[in-house]
Amino acid sequence: MDIVGSNFRNVAINIINHRETNLVLSSLIIFSSIYVTFVSVLRRPFIHPLISSSAYNETLSPTEHVDYAYSTMSFVILWLCAIIFGRILSYAKLPALLGVLLVGIAFKNIPFLADLLLLDEGITEVLRKSAFTVILVRAAMGFDMGLFRKANGVIFRLGIVSTLVEIIAIVLAAHFIFNVNVGMAILLGFVLAASASAIILPTLSQLMEQGYGVESLFCDVFQSVVPLDNLLCICSFNVALAIVFAANISSEIGVMFAESAVGIIGGLVGGLVLWWLPRCDMYHTHFIRTVMLLSVSLALLFGSRAINCQSAGVFATTVLTIIALSRWRIDNRCKAEKEEEVFALLFELFSMPVMFALIGYDFEIAKLEMKMVLEGFAIAGIGMLIRLIFAFLLSFCAGLTLAEQALISVVLLSKATIQAALPPQIVDACLETANEDSAVMIRTVCVFAIIVTAPIGQLLLILLGPSALHMRNTRQIHSNGSANKRHIATDSNDSLPDHYL
Known part of the structure; x- marks a missing residue:
């Protein structure tokens, strides 16, 4: 029996490693994922998608006919304006996403612009889901398992504990002080506590390119804290969203555990498959890996939504990306840099304009109530103040200077990406219910949080980062005289100082 098993394993490995067979299998996964995505988006039968709508009793929308040409052109105009104005603000050292958000607000609230656009709800939902897919994959890409194993102490404290503290503070303040429904307060906590990866990570990368923080591991640890923070909030939010709006909460909790388990196992298996498909020595390996990761992630998220198991898709995408990237970072000379660059470009040109322009377009100033805003x-x-204190305290015993501790504590308070991605899901779930006002309040809080904290966080990091990291660099140069960059630090031959463990 052992001989048969060994022979079968050898045959399977030889088949997978065969160049042409490997390419065929990779292509099959890509095209299958694209098929699942289109079937899910268009809500067609999986086996026979060309069957007529009436044949399987599809419920047609009673709303009036939508001018798809007008709607498509509206999205294009909104996207172009968002890209242009975001770029203009970036030249002023302000976050580009702030300009994108303001464009959406302008098209909704300026009188002569308010009636120009026609944004179809169906197309909007698909675009938002696609943009969220890129955001989720990027967050999972940013989580470096190799670095986490070496510096799990400080990363866990800042990425998990400080985030949970802010979530708890927001929930308690919203419910006990301002009488917000418990379920809505929990959702608000998960949405509002996430740090701004779109602000922090690019700015840190720019500082490292200028030579700041290269000799220390401060930036490496910081770049792992933010994705972990985002993944915690996204995954917890999807579970909480299903439970809060469930008819039978006790049974829904069991369903959520089952969905989460299925998603984690499926993501683990899928990630292992991406270890072998495609081969790491193929000519277009990075291109195939990028397309495969994107197509599979879209299929998982749209497919899970089609079968009402959205949490499973989120967990599967997260685990699959983390597992796949753990291998891609060590099996070739370029590691996963090219894949990360492509997804960064997708975020800049697609996800950011879609997410921030659309949430800005939903923001109606005329309907704001001063009490709700205050x-x-x-x-x-309250949530940010509590996190500021705890993040500063939790960063002790990590080998950081007081300036670095203060900087990381303040910058973690920046809000942007998750605050634009998740509130629309709450609003959609609360339409024509008793919680609709609370959902609008959550969206309003998130928009104001982006407007206020995103530029402040970026400016503080740009202005204070060089001085804080310069002090660290000076000390390290005199003591160690060596430099470790992000990708070098994650190799198995490197080690962190003892105070990071």
Whole structure:
């Protein structure tokens, strides 16, 4: 029996390693994922998608006919304006996403622009889901398992513990001080506590390119904290969203555990498959890996939504990306840099304009109530103040200077990406329910949080980062005289100082 098993394993490995067979299998996964995505988006039968709508009793929308040409052109105009204005603000050292958000707000609230655009709800939903897919994959890409194993102490404290502290503070303040429904308060906590990866990570990369923080591991640890923070909030939010709006909460909790387990196992298996498909020595390996990761992630998220198991898709995509990247970073000379660059470009040209312009377009200034705005500011302020204190305390015993501790504590308070991606899901779930006002309040708080904290966080990092990291660099140069960059630091031959463990 052992001989038969060994022979079967050898045959399977030889088949997978065969260049042409490997390419065929990789292509099959890509095209199958694209098929699943289109079937899910168009809500067609999986086996026979060309069957007529009436044949399987599809419920047609009673709304009036949509001018898809007008709607498509509206999206294009909104996208172009968002890209242009975002670029203009970036020249002023302000976040590009702030310009994108303001474009959406302008098209909704300036009188002569308010009636120009026609944004179809169906197309909007698909675009938002696609943009969220890129955001989720990028967050999972940023989580470096190799670095986490070496510096799990400080990363866990800042990425998990400080985030949970802010979530708890927001929930308690919203419910007990401002009488927000418990379920909505929990959702607000998960949405509002996430740090701004779109602000922190690019700015840190720019500082490292200029030579700041290269000799220390401060930036490496910081770049692992933010993705972990985002993944915690995204995954927890999807579970909480299903439970809060469930008819039978006790049974829904069991369903969520099952969905999460299936998603994690499926993501683990899928990630292992991506270890072998495609081969690491193929001519277009990085291109195939990028297309495969994107297509599989879209299929998982749209497919899971089609069968009402959205949490499973989120967990599967997260685990699959983390597992796949753990191998891609060590099996070739370029590691996963090219894949990360492509997804960064996708975020800049697609996800950011879609997410921030659309949430800005949903923001109606005329309908704002001063009480709601002030309560939102108070809730967000309480949560951020508590996290500021705890993040500073939790960063002790990590080998950081006081300046670095203060910098990381303040910058973690920046809000942007998750605050634009998740609130629309809450609003859609609360339409025509008793929680609709609370959902609008959550969206309003998130928009104001982006407007206020995103530029402040970026400016603080740009202005204070060089001085804080320069002090660290000076000390390390005199003591060690060596430099470790991000990708070198994650290799198995490198080691962290003892105080990072």
